[in-house]
Amino acid sequence: MSERFFCRECNRFFDNPHYYEETHGLDSPPYERVSICPHCESDDFVGFDVFIEKYEVAEKLLPAIMKLNIFISSLKDVFGLANMSSDLDDAQGELIDMLCDAFDCFEYDFRDELLDMCTEYDLEKVMMRFDSL
Numbered sequence: 001m002s003e004r005f006f007c008r009e010c011n012r013f014f015d016n017p018h019y020y021e022e023t024h025g026l027d028s029p030p031y032e033r034v035s036i037c038p039h040c041e042s043d044d045f046v047g048f049d050v051f052i053e054k055y056e057v058a059e060k061l062l063p064a065i066m067k068l069n070i071f072i073s074s075l076k077d078v079f080g081l082a083n084m085s086s087d088l089d090d091a092q093g094e095l096i097d098m099l100c101d102a103f104d105c106f107e108y109d110f111r112d113e114l115l116d117m118c119t120e121y122d123l124e125k126v127m128m129r130f131d132s133l
């Protein structure tokens with residue numbers, strides 16, 4: 001993953017911030033060097049290390065969500081939908097919401113894919129999706 005930035009103002013990615021010299025009314029340097037988004041010139045952007053931290057959390061949570069999905073679907077098979085406690089569904093929903101919120105800046109919606117994730121193959125597919133972000 002190369003270094004990238006994500007602008008929270010215009011929701012776009014970029015590789016290198018632009019800079020401008022804030023003179024604060026001074027006629028000569030030293031000026032303040034301010035880094036800004038090349039698209040909208042906002043200074044409200046985050047470096048990719050924030051994303052990498054989230055990614056590492058996702059990497060650990062995704063297998064747990066998959067196991068929970070398998071567990072829930074086998075319980076449903078055995079006991080039937082009507083007899084299911086909703087606690088497990090809630091836990092599953094909360095985990096999925098948490099991940100989706102963390103990656104909210106990407107317009108892609110993971111929710112359905114995360115809910116359907118029941119095999120190693122599904123897991124791999126979702127991981128690849130995260131890798132390509």
Ligand SMILES: [Zn+2]
Nearest residue numbers: 007010037040
């Ligand atoms: Zn921007």
